[in-house]
Amino acid sequence: MIVSQPAQQQEPPGVESRMEPRPDHGEESYRGSGRLSGKAVVITGADSGIGKAVAIAFAREGADVLISYLDEHDDAQDTAHWVKQAGRRAVLVPGDLADPAHCRAVVERAVGEFGRIDVLVSNAAVQMTRTSLEEIPDEEWDRTLAVNLSALFHLCKAAVPHMPSGSSIIASSSVNSDMPRPTLLPYAATKAAIANMTASLAQMLAERGIRANSVAPGPIWTPLIPSTMPPEHVEEFGANTPLGRPGQPAEVAPVYVLLAGDEASYVSGARVAVTGGKPVL
Template sequence: MNSPHIPAQSQDAMPAAEYKMDPAPDYSPRHPGSGKLKGKVALVTGGDSGIGRAVSVLFAREGAKVAIAYLEEDRDAQETKRLIKEEGSEALLIPGDLGSKANCEAAVKSVIDTFGQLDILINNGAQQWLDADFADLSEDKIERMIASNIKAYMFTTQAALPHLKEGASIVNTSSVNAFAGMGSLITYSMTRGASLAFSRSLAGNLADKGIRVNSVAPGPIWTPFIPGTMPADKVENFGSETPMGRAGQPWEVATAYLFLASSDGSYYTGQTLHPNGGMVVGA
């Protein structure tokens, strides 16, 4: 697969906006749906853009109704809703800060009130900043990353569990940085390590209930995280350091979530998939 050239660019926002990115991330599923998620309802946090958008659209193609929780990126969220409807499914948009337990409870309640069930939880929403000088990293940014990347996963899962039945699936987003580390992303890497440990521990806790818990640890993927985090000159040719020589696209990651969320992954729990362009890390 040839990767489009990524020019220098940046956005002064976190989360950043997908509609401003050049080139646009590729979220489009590559294959016809086969009904793998027919009759299912999924809640995708951070589903407005990036990996979350690709997962939402793919799940819709496979027959799921999709609720999207996001912070405040209304334009991107409305576009994802349109794409889900274009796939012949139904979408629910839920804006709000999931770093608040009350908001997580309200989000899950909205899903149940609208669709009457919840079968799949994708904890994916997150924030990221560079730790240019870790000693000077502000308390506010540390707290925001912990709230978004750790607390939100725990609170949303707590709210979802009373509604998840045997056969349900939870998939948490981790990162290659949870395994390999990243000197310029210390706090972010720490939070992604937490989501990895959360997945493995929760998998053991819920195994006897028939609820599977897994994680996906993407490598460098062309999403709004990148122009929202990195200086413009660092964005140019993002991902070229991987063995495959390019950044991944969101659609290439979404297939891992589909595998783990569907019955294809029925013997997987406590595991991690690594769409990262050939970066070899400890499993």
């Protein structure tokens, strides 16, 4: 397990191949038991980080996976490799989720490939560290809301008509949703809104038999970190948690498996914290 990591920096959105050390997505450790057998899944931001770990876990649990990502083709191909190695279908769909039309295209592709959507994981996100309000460009504010929050709306609106009773929507919130880091103001605002929106969806979609939950990760070692934080912040990333280290993507994925599976048939409207000991209220 990682206890600390050297200072490092990349250009956004970052790639895992340049991270030191490389994140653990469960490639060598996750063991499936058929909990998602035959399910059709859409995961955004599935090229790396939490999305990649979730894709690997879902595939090993028996699900076919549509891998939505921006343009990190090498990372996405590696995710697809692990999905296929598990004997499941991997569908790669690059493109920008800031565009509502692309959100709809992702859903259309999934329905065309799988015939339905059993699980929608809205996980893609952008962030940037800024030390003052004046330093945040208007376009950065708009893009953060578009990718992190509006995409969830557009994906859900397009996907719900193709989701049978028993389906699951899982959105990635954050510990920043109620303990916002001021240097991540736009990101933190979207993560709070995601938790709120998911709770609304749980109530709105209950009559259709569709569950909606969110996961609130703490500091997880993904390409988002070295590509959006100063090197000195990267070096100390995760050290302020009670467990004293950042989490690995592989340590978050099992929560998504639980929420996606039929065993969680009465779990809806929840926000599950995976924070290394920091409570999320």
